[in-house]
Amino acid sequence: MSRVRLCKLSTLNYRNLSPDTLDFPAGVTGVWGENGAGKTNLLEAAYLALTGRTEAGRLEELILAGQTEAYVRADVLESGSLSVQEVGIGRGKRQLKVDGVRTRNGDLPRGSAVLFRPEDSELVFGAPSQRRGYLDSLLSRLSARYAEQLSRYERTVSQRNAALREGQDWALDVWDEPLGTLGRGIMEFRQRAAGRLEELAQGANAELGSRKTLRVQLTESADPERYVEQLRARRAEELARGLTLTGPHRDDLALSLGDMSAGTYASRGEGRTAALALRYAEMQLLTERFGEPPVLLIDDWTAELDPQRRQFLLDLAASVPQAIVTGTERPPGAALLLHAAAGRFSPLTEGNRDGR
Template sequence: MRLTQLSLFNFRNYVRLVLDLPAGVTVLLGDNAQGKTNLLEAVYYLATSRSPHAGTDREVVNWLTPESEPLPFTRLVGKVSRAGGDLTIEITLTQQGEAEGRYRKQIRLNGVPHRAMDLLGHLNVVLFLPEDIALVSGPPSGRRHYLDATLCQIDPGYCRALSRYNQILTQRNALLRDLRERGGEVGQLAFWDEQLVEHGALLVARRRECLGDLDELVREVHAELTDGAERLRLDYLPSLDLENGETVAQAFVAQLRSLRTREIAAGVTLVGPHRDDMAFLIDGVNAGTYASRGQQRTTALALKLAEVALMSRATGERPVLLLDDVLSELDAHRRSFLLRVLDDGPQQSIITTTDLHVLPDAFVERCNVWLVSGGRLSALEG
C-alpha cells in the first residue's frame, strides 16, 4: 500500500500543495512550526477523516482563504496504490453559512460519496507523535482510543459494533439519568442492556484478540530496541470481571444487574468496554507509573512498530508509517534499529526532522528529502 500523491487546499498552513510521493522513505526537513507535522496530519486525516491534534474540523481550515472563495473551504486528495486497485480519496470541509464553527464534511472514494466509516481501511497508516508517550503514562481513555483506532483500520465489523455501542451507551445513560431524576419503570433498561451486551461483547473479544497479537509482536520489537535488556508485556484490563469462567456476554449481563442501583444513582453505565484499560509492563512493573520517560518513549515506539506488523499481517499490505520528530530522541542503538526498519523493502514512510545530521549520509542518499518552510516544499539539492 502506498500513497502516491497528496494534494492539499487550505489545510492548516498549506494554501495549495501537490506532492508526489515515491516508495521508500520521504524526509521532511525544516525548522519547527513550518508545516512538517501538518503534512503528516493531512495523511492521517485522509486515512481516518479525523485529526490526531484538532478537537474540531474547524481547526484544520486555513482561514487565509482567497477572495475568490466565498466561504472557508478545505480539500484533501490522496491517490493510493493498493493490491486491490488504485483509489482516489477526497475529503472536503465547507463552512455552513455564517456559523464559524460548523463545517460540512464530504468524503468521496473514486468520486463516489461515502460515510466516514466506509473510509477506514482504504489507506492504512501508523502515526507516531512525540506526545504518544501518553499512551503509556496517560489516562485510560487514550489507550482505549488507540485500540479502537487500530482495530477500525483492519476490521470493519469492529468499527460498526463500536459505533452502535456508543449510540446505545448514550441512550442508556440518558435513561439512567431520567430514572434517577424522575423515577419510572426500571424494566425499561432491559432493551438497552440486551443491545449493549450484544455489541459490547464483540468489542471485548476483539480487543483481547488484538492485544494478544500485539503483545507477541511488541515483545520482539522492544527486545530489539533495548538490546534484550528489558522485557515488555501488554496486559488487557477489562472493566468486566472475566475470572469466573463465564462468557463475556454472561459476565456483562450479570454485572449490569448487580450494578443496577448504583448506575441509576450515578446516572451513567459503570461497566463495559468504554471503561477498559491496558497496561504496559516492563519486567513485570507498570511502565506508566514507574518507568522513566526514556523507557516510556521506547515503549510507545515499540507499540507503533508492532502495529505496523499487526496491520501487515491482517491486511497483507504494509501501512504507511508516519514518524514525527522521533529520531532526535533516540540513542544510537535505537536509532540504528529504527533506520533498519525504515529501510526494509516495501515500507513507505514519511518522517520529519529539524536536523538532517541525525541520519547517516548513506541513508539520506536513498531518501526523498523535502525542505519545508512556511507551508511550502522544495526538493533538497545535492
C-alpha cells in the same frame, strides 16, 4: 487488500500548509526543516487523506485560521490502479470521497497508513482513554465488523446513560440486552487480538534496547459471559451516578515494564520506547491482516530518541514500500528530500543536496 502507495498529496486550507500538490516516490521521503515549518501538519494531512482519520482533538483545528473549510486529496496507487481519495473538513464534520463518490470512513483502504508521533508517549503516560483509543482505532481497521459493533455499542451506552440520568429504571431493561450482546462481542474481539499485540510490542521493545519486559494486558471491568448480570447488579449505583459503570468503554490496556506500571514508573525514554513498540505492533498487525505493509508516516525521527532507537525507525522506514520521515535533521538514505519552510516543501535534487 493490497499495497497502497501515496503518489500525490494535495492540500487546501489545511493548517499552515500552502495550497499545493506534492509528488511522493516509492521508498523513503525525508522532510526536514526548522521548528514550526509544517512538517507535522504535512504528515497529519497525508494520514487524513490516506485513512480518513485524524488524531487531532477537534476537526476545526485542521482548518487554516480564518477559513471555514479544509480539503486534502491523495492520489493513491492500489494494486496497479490509481484512485483518488478526498477528505473535506467543515465545522465539526468531514466528508470522504473515493473517485468522486461519497463514502463512509470504513470504505477508505483501512490498512493504508500508520502514524508514528512523539506525542505517542501519551499512550503510556496518558489516561486509559488514550490506550482504548489506540486499541479501538487499530481493531476497527483490522475488522469492519469491530468498527460497526463499537459504534453501535457507543451509541447504546449514551442512550442508556440518558435513561439513567432521567431515572428511567424501566427503560434500562430495553438497553441491557443489546448492550450485553455488543459489549460481549467487543470484549471477545479485544481478547483475541491482545495476545498477538503483546507479543509484537514486547519483541519490538526488546529490539529497541529496553532491558525491561513490556507487558500489554487488557484490564476489563466486566466478564463477557456475565456482562448483563453485572450491569443489573450495579444498577442502583448507576442510577445514582447517571452513568454506565461497567463494560468495554471503561476498560484499559495496561502497560507495565519489568512488572511496574509503565504510566507511573517509566522514564520518559522508556515510555517513548514502549509507545514506539505499540506503533510497531500496529504496523505488523495491519501487515498480517492485509498482506502488505502500510505507508509509514514517521514524525520527528530524532525526538527524544538515542542513536539505537533512531536507527530502529530508519531501518523500519527502509523496510517498507513507502515511508515519509520528518525531522529537524535530514534523515539519511531518503529517495527524495523535501525541505520544509513556512508551510512549503521544496525538493532537493542531487545537485543542491549538499549545498543547503
